[in-house]
């Protein structure tokens with residue numbers, strides 16, 4: 001009887017879960033600009049890119065289509081790190097608690113966020129799952145770094161890290177298992193070389209976001225909101241369609257905060273011992289979430305060709321008696337394109353209409369569609385349909401490779417430029433509290449005069465009920481505010 005009762009409960013549970021998932025009239029349209037989160041969660045599920053039905057909060061599944069996108073992103077991330085002197089490594093996921101706790105700021109920042117391994121077989125070691133890997137790497141840096149000729153030392157890994165986030169988790173955006181965490185950790189002879197590395201890391205991140213068409217603001221985080229254990233943090237933020245900012249990457253100068261407590265020293269050219277200066281910089285699958293958010297529309301995904309698993313879909317338009325000639329032409333176009341490395345697929349299913357196929361591949365965000373009908377064969381032409389602007393062109397069959405290549409580049413650029421226009425439209429320079437509040441009510445970011453005094457900075461946050469992103473990296477952003485007063489402490493001259 002009990003077994004049956006338990007079984008029923010399980011079944012009921014699943015049944016109810018199913019009900020919640022397939023509400024009646026499920027086909028209501030999702031509108032990105034009206035209800036971003038609803039649209040985002042719908043599009044990642046509808047395209048079978050991701051699945052957040054996994055029964056652990058903040059830990060979700062990457063499905064095949066999502067994995068293809070992810071691998072294309074990782075390939076480029078690895079390329080940029082490998083060509084700038086980084087070596088890929090792979091560290092254990094376990095960190096002994098006493099290591100994590102060595103750097104006081106670091107443990108203060110992560111103490112409440114770590115997942116503990118409470119039991120491993122019979123023994124009771126105090127292990128945590130890495131929330132990030134500074135304290136896993138430093139003990140090994142101590143073994144590997146001896147001499148100034150070992151510097152600069154640069155490694156990275158793309159792994160899962162684990163954070164028991166206190167705020168609500170969100171698929172692909174705020175996770176408890178961050179499964180595409182690219183973390184780089186570097187060691188240098190002195191501050192100057194470490195800060196050179198910080199600037200290089202910023203350039204690497206700019207390239208990654210440009211490749212994905214994601215616009216960004218770069219700010220030095222305020223003292224009260226920098227990475228736990230850092231001397232300072234440079235952060236990349238973007239503005240999402242709902243007007244909220246999202247941190248998409250961070251670069252930290254850690255000084256000797258970690259090398260001192262882990263005793264990582266090197267022999268200098270004149271024979272004495274110095275602590276190395278370290279940096280770390282990280283991005284996660286949030287960059288894919290930002291890309292989906294930035295370019296998608298109410299039909300579904302719009303993928304930049306750079307990371308589209310299928311860049312061109314060819315749809316043969318068959319009429320009675322023309323099948324053979326149409327398919328032959330379709331295959332010859334596919335061959336020409338794939339021979340030059342374009343990721344192209346033919347949808348020659350006979351159980352779907354062309355119209356159905358247009359919608360299907362548009363939802364999957366395929367950047368370019370080629371339609372081939374009998375008339376196109378006759379006129380030695382093809383019909384091209386862009387996913388970003390939904391424009392259609394007729395182009396000559398000859399030179400199709402160059403035409404397609406050019407169009408894919410145009411789409412990459414158009415997606416990036418359109419996204420930058422959006423970000424610029426959501427960023428406003430103001431000098432009074434009322435102006436700031438007005439713009440913030442709309443969402444996005446305001447730039448206000450600040451004296452640089454931390455207490456005043458925190459007062460500005462309270463005044464505006466908004467989080468400070470920090471001081472813009474491009475100093476000229478703080479032009480033309482001389483003579484202005486700090487927004488909260490009006491007795492102080494503004495510097496930023």
Ligand SMILES: Nc1ncnc2c1ncn2[C@@H]1O[C@H](COS(=O)(=O)NC(=O)[C@@H](N)CS)[C@@H](O)[C@H]1O
Nearest residue numbers: 132173174175183247248249250280281282284
């Ligand atoms: N819970 C989370 N879910 C998804 N992405 C996250 C989460 N927490 C942080 N990230 C992303 O990971 C990036 C790096 O994380 S971090 O804490 O800022 N920095 C570090 O951990 C440093 N050790 C550099 S690797 C952040 O900029 C953010 O884009």
